[in-house]
Amino acid sequence: DVKVTQSSRYLVKRTGEKVFLECVQDMDHENMFWYRQDPGLGLRLIYFSYDVKMKEKGDIPEGYSVSREKKERFSLILESASTNQTSMYLCASIRNSEQYFGPGTRLTVT
């Protein structure tokens, strides 16, 4: 069974805080992705990674960075959280061309 987990379901942070969102997959997948999902805007790709220590910018990378030190773990970092980063964050990985999502982290920045 495909398993993508995210460290938190709900998170509340203050403006200016550094925020870490963790994603782990247990399937030895090479490709991993971070999206955010907002009403009316759909899913937007922030960053993705094809392998350990490799990263590529997606459509909206500004204000975010990522880290992939181990194959199974892909972290999204908000260096200085802002209120416009309040959103649902979704991690995903690919197996056999099929993309699977984690349960999501709903982040609120106050």
Place this chain on the structure above:
Amino acid sequence: QKEVEQDPGPLSVPEGAIVSLNCTYSNSAFQYFMWYRQYSRKGPELLMYTYSSGNKEDGRFTAQVDKSSKYISLFIRDSQPSDSATYLCAMRRGSEKLVFGKGTKLTVNP
């Protein structure tokens, strides 16, 4: 023109109805087509996956791809209240990133 267009709905049907959900796309190079179901406050769940043209059936769900018309459909037979969710279409070419529709919100009324 957007790469993938999907009517956001909302769509409301009585229990037992046949539901038709659709997406159109502009990039004729797309090869892989997926449908995701997303319940409120959860991550998207892969429902159907099709490579190239044709039909695929899984229980009450049928996915159709018409590459000549650049049109994909998801049919749900004998719809149930538990089918109430947002349905997202997604597609891509080769190993490139997935392109998503914005989702159609479906409510099945008992």
